[in-house]
Amino acid sequence: MKDNFNRNIDYLRISIIDRCNLRCIYCMPEEGITNLLPHHEILSYEEILKIVEIGVDLGITKIRITGGEPLLRKGIVSFIERLARIEGIRDIGMTTNGVLLKKFAKDLYNAGLKRVNVSLDSLDENKFRAITRVGLIDDVFEGIDEAKNAGLQPVKVNVVVMKGINDDEIEKFALWSKKVEYQIRFIEFMPVGQNAWKKELFISKDEIKERIENKIGKLIPVQMKKSGPAEYFMLEGAKGFLGFISPMTTHICIRCNRLRLTADGKLRPCLFSDKEVDIKKILRSGTSTEEIREIIIKTIHLKPQGMSEHTKPLRPMSTIGG
C-alpha cells in the first residue's frame, strides 16, 4: 500500500496499553499519566486482531507491539500467539523496558515473537534508577540475557541520549558493544507531549558519533538487511553493533513505512503529527470490514511528507508507543 509520497506502508506499531511500571524522566511526569484510560476505552485484543487482519490484506507484513509497557497487559502471550497465526505477518517485534522480560521471554518466543527492543538509558545502577525513577537495572540485564537465550533475535538496546544526564556513558555503551552481541542504538531525544525536552539536553547523532570515534575508535559502516530508520556501524573486533536513530537531524521520513495504532484505538499516520483517525469508534459502531479498510487507506493518505510539517506532538510518548 503506497502513501501519497510513494512510500510503501507495511509496518504497523501497536500500543496495547497506556500504563507503565517505570516513570522515565523523558517520557512521563513523576506521578505518571494521571488521566489513564478506563479499561473499556482500551482496544480489546479481538479488536486489535481485526484491525491487523484488515491491515495485512492491505500490505502490512510487520508488527511491533509497544506501550506504555506491553508486558504489563494480561494475556500478552496468547495475544502474540493469535497475532502470529495471521497469515501474511512476517515479523512481530516488541519494544519493552525489559523489567518483566525475564519472566516472559521464552513464552513470547514460543508464541511467535521474533525480536525485542529493550530500552536501557544507563549502564549504571544509580543513574538507571534516577532516569526511570523506580527501576532496578538488574531486572533489565536479566531480561536482556533471557531474551537472547530464548532465541529472540536480534536483541536491540535503545538508549535515549540526554546531555548532562547520560551522555557521559556514550563511550561506556560503545565499549559494551565490543563484548555483547546486541545492537546498541543511540536515539536522539525528541520533544513529545509535555516531556522534559529542552534544547540544552539535546545531543545530535553526529556529536555522539564524533565522541565515539575520538575516544574509542573508528566506526565501521555496516549494511543491515532491515535497518529501518537506523544507521549501523561496528567497532573493530566487536561482537555487537552500534546504531544511530536521528529523527531530529536526519531526513528519516523519506523512508517512513509506518502506521501507528494507539491503545485507545486511534490510527496515527505519523509520530510527529497529532492527526488521528478514531478507528475504535468506527469498529464499535458495527461497521463493515470494507468500511474499516477504507478508513485505513484514508489514514495512510494522511501521512505527511516529513516531520518539518509539524512541531511537537501533544500526546505523551507512553500513549503513542514510540
Ligand code: SAM
Ligand atoms: N515502555 C516501553 C519502552 O520503554 O521500551 C515501550 C514504550 S516507550 C514509549 C518506546 C520507546 O520510546 C522507548 O525506547 C523509549 O526510550 C522511547 N522514547 C520515549 N520518549 C522518547 C523521547 N522523548 N525521545 C526519544 N525516544 C523516546
Ligand code: SF4
Ligand atoms: Fe515507561 Fe517506556 Fe515511557 Fe519509560 S519510556 S516511562 S518505560 S513507556
